[in-house]
Amino acid sequence: MYNPLLDETDLRILRVLTDNAMRSHKEIGEQVHLTGQAVGARVRKLEELGVIEGYTVRIASAKLGLPLTALVTVFLKSNTAHEGFLTFAASDERVEEIHRVSGEGCYWLRMKVENHGKLTEFLDELLRYGNYKLSLSIGQLKG
Numbered sequence: 330m331y332n333p334l335l336d337e338t339d340l341r342i343l344r345v346l347t348d349n350a351m352r353s354h355k356e357i358g359e360q361v362h363l364t365g366q367a368v369g370a371r372v373r374k375l376e377e378l379g380v381i382e383g384y385t386v387r388i389a390s391a392k393l394g395l396p397l398t399a400l401v402t403v404f405l406k407s408n409t410a411h412e413g414f415l416t417f418a419a420s421d422e423r424v425e426e427i428h429r430v431s432g433e434g435c436y437w438l439r440m441k442v443e444n445h446g447k448l449t450e451f452l453d454e455l456l457r458y459g460n461y462k463l464s465l466s467i468g469q470l471k472g
Contacts, residue, residue: 334378338363342371343380350384395441398466399448402434405459411435414458423451434462 341361345352354372355365363371375381390396405414418424418438426439442448448463455461 339371339375342368390441394443397442397444397448399440399442400464400466401438401440402462403436403438403455403459404461405435410458417458421451423447
């Protein structure tokens with residue numbers, strides 16, 4: 330990270346928060362050698378700078394009945410298909426991420442689905458906008 334407004338302590342705080350954002354400022358302070366109050370001030374500064382955009386929860390999707398992770402590269406039929414495709418993909422609860430990409434394809438999607446049938450349903454609907462290349466995750470190693 331190359332932001333002149335951040336120092337090594339800020340980066341260490343970010344690493345601790347990335348690992349577990351539920352940690353108290355006191356716990357973080359013990360790891361980065363600051364008081365909880367000093368950590369709180371730095372966290373507020375990081376939020377104000379927009380470095381920390383928000384806090385989230387990681388969910389074990391398989392335990393919710395969504396064991397399949399699909400990575401889909403989307404190739405749109407035409408320049409006019411973008412708006413319709415984005416409306417379709419953004420409104421579908423199976424789609425967790427949408428990225429506009431350079432190189433091969435137009436968009437990259439990460440999806441969680443309960444079975445191959447549900448994935449096939451989505452891919453059949455996707456064909457209205459273009460074609461796709463599908464990869465299935467066989468194990469998440471980081472994230």
